[in-house]
Amino acid sequence: MLSAAAAGCSSYDRSLTRQTPVVTSLVTTGYCKCKSCCGWKRNWYGRPVFAYGTLKGKPKKVGVTATGTRAGKGTIAADRSIFPFGTVMYIEGYGYGTVEDVGGAIKGQHIDLYFHSHQQAREWGKQSQEVRVWVPNR
DSSP states (O other): HHHHHHHOOOSOOOGGGGGGEEEEEEEEEEESSSSEEEEEEETTTTTTEOOSSSSSSBOOOOTTTTTTSSSOOOOEEEOOOTTOTTOOOEEEETTTEEEEEOOOOOOOOOEEEESSSSSHHHOOEEEEEEEEEOOOOO
């Protein structure tokens, strides 16, 4: 098993990975904290706000996930009806990550992997992969 530092994720629950994972096929895409990936813009005061949707015009905390943590390598956005917050995943070529975010276009068997730059997210592209999944007992 890779260490969290080696895999790039410092916040996953290591006790979950002692369980047998469920292997499932998922569509993976990349995202970063930019305006293009996260749907925000600056208002005329220069402050970030949501660009569209039900929160359009409301203040947006850039780089903060739905769980309130700072987005970083290992942050995964997923459909919470399938993968609740705290779900740990291992994605070949990316490493371990934890579901800590959601997204308007992230539905069903699709996850979004956080990258530090827009270039890295675009280079990842869209891939179908077998992903090891450990769902927390709640």
